[in-house]
Amino acid sequence: GQQVQQSPTSLVLQEGENAELQCNFSTSLNSMQWFYQRPGGSLVSVFYNPSGTKQSGRLTSTTVIKERRSSLHISSSQITDSGTYLCAMERSHTNTGKLTFGDGTVLTVKP
């Protein structure tokens, strides 16, 4: 089965609404990251969040390692938030820097 499961697959919001993206992992992990993938494909690191809660502006990430889950909360969404959000984990007991990615959540924010 898939090691990194993201939900929802897609999300459509009106500008100003909040978004909650989820990521669940099937194996124990050392760390996880959230990325924003631009329409052209390039990746922007949003959060590096091994555990706990981190906030950056309107974005908040909460990772609970024991429960193998992480969430990304976007408050007061803007049209420019549209795109694909990917979460990725680095498995425990590995030393390859290998990130296993989820399939992503496609977020569309409408005016």
Next chain:
Amino acid sequence: AQTIHQWPVAEIKAVGSPLSLGCTIKGKSSPNLYWYWQATGGTLQQLFYSITVGQVESVVQLNLSASRPKDDQFILSTEKLLLSHSGFYLCAWSLGSNERLFFGHGTKLSVL
């Protein structure tokens, strides 16, 4: 500040032709380097990683090879492209394992 540069931005190549993609990292010595690949509509997956010059480990077999000729340079290549090589190739760096990963802008490859 660290910068990561990938080239070319895009390539259209014929099946059976050779390929060379490059990646350079500036502003950071001895980084871990990685090649990732994403088929159109697919999931990103790691292809290679390198901890030091001259050493490259393969993670997924895709009839591709990688080399690290210099501390700041990572090359992805093949002598014969397949249709299945089409997709988006991303180079990335980190300070080590379990560290934040930073990606280049990627190369879009179309094999016809």
